[in-house]
Amino acid sequence: xxxxxxxxxxxxxxxxxxxxxxxxxxxxxxxxxxxxxxxxxxxxxxxxxxxxxxxxxxxxxxxxxxxxxxxxxxxxxxxxxxxxxxxxxxxxxxxxxxxxxxxxxxxxxxxxxxxxxxxxxxxxxxxxxxxxxxxxxxxxxxxxxxxxxxxxxxxxxxxxxxxxxxxxxxxxxxxxxxxxxxxxxxxxxxxxxxxxxxxxxxxxxxxxxxxxxxxxxxxxxxxxxxxxxxxxxxxxxxxxxxxxxxxxxxxxxxxxxxxxxxxxxxxxxxxxxxxxxxxxxxxxxxxxxxxxxxxxx
Ligand code: ADP
Ligand code: ZN
Numbered sequence: 001x002x003x004x005x006x007x008x009x010x011x012x013x014x015x016x017x018x019x020x021x022x023x024x025x026x027x028x029x030x031x032x033x034x035x036x037x038x039x040x041x042x043x044x045x046x047x048x049x050x051x052x053x054x055x056x057x058x059x060x061x062x063x064x065x066x067x068x069x070x071x072x073x074x075x076x077x078x079x080x081x082x083x084x085x086x087x088x089x090x091x092x093x094x095x096x097x098x099x100x101x102x103x104x105x106x107x108x109x110x111x112x113x114x115x116x117x118x119x120x121x122x123x124x125x126x127x128x129x130x131x132x133x134x135x136x137x138x139x140x141x142x143x144x145x146x147x148x149x150x151x152x153x154x155x156x157x158x159x160x161x162x163x164x165x166x167x168x169x170x171x172x173x174x175x176x177x178x179x180x181x182x183x184x185x186x187x188x189x190x191x192x193x194x195x196x197x198x199x200x201x202x203x204x205x206x207x208x209x210x211x212x213x214x215x216x217x218x219x220x221x222x223x224x225x226x227x228x229x230x231x232x233x234x235x236x237x238x239x240x241x242x243x244x245x246x247x248x249x250x251x252x253x254x255x256x257x258x259x260x261x262x263x264x265x266x267x268x269x270x271x272x273x274x275x276x277x278x279x280x281x282x283x284x285x286x287x288x289x290x291x292x293x294x295x296x297x
Contacts, residue, residue: 001020001021002020002021002053002054002291003018003019003020003026003050003051003052003053004018004019004020004021004052004053004054004055004056004284004287004288005017005018005019005047005050005052005054005055005056005096005098005283005287006018006019006055006056006058006280006281006283006284006286006287007043007055007056007057007058007059007092007283008058008105008108008279008280008283009033009057009058009059009060009088009105010033010060010105011033011060011078011080011132011133012032012033012132013030013031013032013033014030014031014032014033014039014043015028015029015030015279015280016028016029016030016031016043016046016047016050017029017280017283017284018047018050018052019280019284019287021288021293023116023281023284025280027050029046031043031046033080033083034082035082035083036082036083036086036087036088036091040086040088040091040092043092044091044092044095044096047092047096048095048096052096052098052287053098053291054098054099054100054101054287054288054290054291055092055093055096055098055099055100055101055287055290056100056101056102056108056282056283056284056285056286056287056288056289056290057073057088057089057092057100057101057102057103057108057283057286058103058104058105058106058107058108058109058279058282058283058286059075059088059102059103059104059105060075060078060080060104060105061075061076061078061104061105061135061150061152062075062076062077062078062149062150062152063075063076063088063102063104063150064076064149065102065103065104065146065149065150066146071085071087072089072090073087073088073089073090073093073100073102074086074087074088074089074090075088076149079172088102089102099287099290099291100287100290101286101287101288101289101290102286103137103144103282103286104135104137104150105129105135105137105279105282106127106128106129106135106136106137106153107127107137107138107139107144107145107146107150107282108137108278108279108282108283108285108286109127109129109137109231109272109278109279109282110125110126110127110137110138110139110144110229110278110282111137111139111144111282111285111286112274112277112278112279112281112282112284112285113125113127113139113227113229113272113273113274113278114139114142115285115295116273116274116281116295117229117272117273117274117278117281118227118229118270118271118272118273118274119139119226119227119229119273120273122226122227123139123140123141123142123226124138124139124140124141124223124224124225124226124227125138125139125225125226125227125228125229126138126139126153126219126223126225126227126228126229127139127229127231127272127278128153128215128219128228128229128230128231128232129231129232130182130183130184130212130230130231130232130233130234130235131183131184131232131233131234132183132184132185132233133154133179133183134153134154134178134179134182134183134215134232135152135153135154136151136153136154136215136219137151138151138153138223138225139225140223140225153178153215153219154177154178154179154183155171155173155174155177155178155179156177156178156215156218157174157176157177157178158176158177158178158181158211158214158215159176159214160176160181161207161210161211163203163206163207164181164190164207165190166181166186166189166190167181168180169181169186170185170186170189178211178214178215181211182208182211182212182215182234183234184233184234187204187208187234190204191204195233195234195237200237200239205237205239205240205243206243208234208240209240209243209244209246209247210247212230212240212244212247213244213246213247213248213250213251214251216228216244216248216251216265216269217248217251217252220248220252220256226260226268227267227268227270228268228269228270229270229271229272229273229278230244230269230270230271230272231271231272231276231278235271241269241270241271244269245264245265245266245269248265248269249261249264249265
């Protein structure tokens, strides 16, 4: 019976899983993301102790996804300086001597949602995580979108909310980008308490939902996904999705006259069908694909 490794490579932690051919998680471990010199050998050690036939990686980015590039599978220009130009995929592939599949963390989650989750049976979906950062994975025509590098949805520019006391956001690269305005750390900076502790009736959430609605509006106009799936820590505030739907409808202004929109977006803007497992299932799918296997329907 084959075993498949899944690595969810995040900026704060690495989650390592070992799964069977049905996608059941057999073993799991979590390591802090330190420097590549410390963390990569620790990952190798774990997978040598829990042997797998293939590995799938859903990685934080930016990451080089061009298979023909000399830096394929390297982390590229990340603000996490120790990981800049770190050869994530090649080091693991060479040490473990197994096929390795790779995509961004959010593309992996989007693939899993498209094949097994909220967008199952559809050709397209956008998966957005709203957590420490904001990232978006896009599946169009059944395939994850890469392109020049890969989409960096979190860094799209938004219109500032006139009630926002921090309208420039906190991104070191851009003034007023989505991640800088709406990820968990920006909530904390703006209001002085972490997102978990902000009460549901606080005006923080009107502003937050407004920014996420601008993103949904822009995504519908730019990519026309059949589902927008919102995950990540901040989205655990369950009242947020209905607020985002209502504000997206306002922003659309009646422009899209399709059933999914006129219905109030309740089937279009949704929570992940796989709950918190979109990432691990995406990495499992990448591992299967790395050995030429398809996913059972
Ligand atoms: P990561 O993005 O690091 O993988 P998360 O998706 O859990 O992890 O995101 C962490 C961020 O989300 C933190 O900034 C945290 O304050 C915020 N967060 C986590 N849980 C909640 C919650 N229930 N409500 C609001 N914000 C939350
Ligand atoms: Zn930015």
